[in-house]
Amino acid sequence: EVRLVDTGGGLVQPGGSLRLSCEASGFTFTTYSMNWVRQAPGKGLEWVSYISSTSSTIYYADSVKGRFTISRDDARNSLYLQMNSLRDEDTAVYYCARDRGIVGAPFDYWGQGTLVTVSS
Amino acid sequence: DIQLTQSPSFLSASVGDRVTITCRASQVISTYLAWYQQRPGKAPNLLIYAASTLQSGVPSRFSGSGFGAEFTLTISSLQPEDFATYYCQQLDSYPWTFGQGTKVDIK
Numbered sequence: 001e002v003r004l005v006d007t008g009g010g011l012v013q014p015g016g017s018l019r020l021s022c023e024a025s026g027f028t029f030t031t032y033s034m035n036w037v038r039q040a041p042g043k044g045l046e047w048v049s050y051i052s053s054t055s056s057t058i059y060y061a062d063s064v065k066g067r068f069t070i071s072r073d074d075a076r077n078s079l080y081l082q083m084n085s086l087r088d089e090d091t092a093v094y095y096c097a098r099d100r101g102i103v104g105a106p107f108d109y110w111g112q113g114t115l116v117t118v119s120s
Numbered sequence: 121d122i123q124l125t126q127s128p129s130f131l132s133a134s135v136g137d138r139v140t141i142t143c144r145a146s147q148v149i150s151t152y153l154a155w156y157q158q159r160p161g162k163a164p165n166l167l168i169y170a171a172s173t174l175q176s177g178v179p180s181r182f183s184g185s186g187f188g189a190e191f192t193l194t195i196s197s198l199q200p201e202d203f204a205t206y207y208c209q210q211l212d213s214y215p216w217t218f219g220q221g222t223k224v225d226i227k
Contacts, residue, residue: 035216037164045156045164045207045218059214095163104211106154106169113163 002026002109004096009114016086016118022079022096022111029077033101036070036081038092039113048094049081053101064090086118122146122210126219132227139195141222143208148188152212155184155193158221159204167206168193198224 008020022034036048049070050059058070069082079096093115097107123146133139143153151171156164166175168184171191181196195202203226208219 044221045158045209047216047218050214050216061215104150104152104170106166106175106209106211107156107164108166108169108175110163110165 002098004098004109004111006094006096006111006114009094009116011117011119012086013120014087014118017082017084018086018116020081020083020094020096020114020116024077024079024098027098027109029072030074032098033105034070034072034079035097035099035107036079036094037097037107037110038090038094038116040089040092043092046092051079083116086116088118090116091118092116121215122149122213122217124208124210124217124219126206126208126222128222129220130223130225132225133198134227135198135200137198137227139198139202139224141193141206141208143186143191143193143219145189145191145210149210149212151187152210153184153186153191154209154211155182156207156209157202157204158207164207169211195224 003025005023012018033052035050051070067085071080093113095113096111099105125144127142153171155168158164172184183194205221205223207221
């Protein structure tokens with residue numbers, strides 16, 4: 001069974017940092033690209049970042065570029081999102097999601113999400 | 121960035137109704153479009169990809185159509201578990217974007 005488990009969320013002050021993790025199981029992690037998607041309270045979905053299966057291609061949304069860093073550890077079947085210089089508007093549930101890494105590949109499995117609250 | 125506009129943003133329907141949601145892209149995206157269902161407090165769930173391909177395990181009452189810049193999601197006979205929010209997503213080019221969502225509520 002494919003499973004993605006998101007962890008690492010919590011309450012952090014503006015300007016602070018947080019590292020999210022996504023542990024994958026039930027599939028060959030090294031053959032999939034991975035993404036982070038977030039959803040602010042009561043709002044829609046916003047794609048945040050993408051990393052290819054070999055880590056050779058990385059993309060970020062303009063809203064997080066320069067502040068967030070995506071990475072993966074294939075030995076641990078894990079995806080990470082290092083979030084620095086956090087702002088109030090980064091408050092959201094963060095989901096990891098996998099895709100096959102080809103044009104048009106949808107996000108076919110998602111983690112359960114982890115809540116990040118940025119507030120003083 | 122490619123903008124996706126869903127209509128309507130909200131619809132009220134009854135069990136058994138046929139429901140259609142439209143997603144319009146700001147530029148041509150071939151068939152690189154997916155649809156997701158999200159129930160409250162849950163992660164999104166993939167329904168349709170490549171505009172019209174039903175994801176494995178998704179009931180056949182869900183269908184998708186369209187090409188280019190206009191797409192539709194149809195639920196042929198609404199069931200109680202279908203009351204949720206639906207999102208389209210373009211996968212043509214970075215940054216991948218979502219529509220604003222369509223909430224389907226009970227009439």
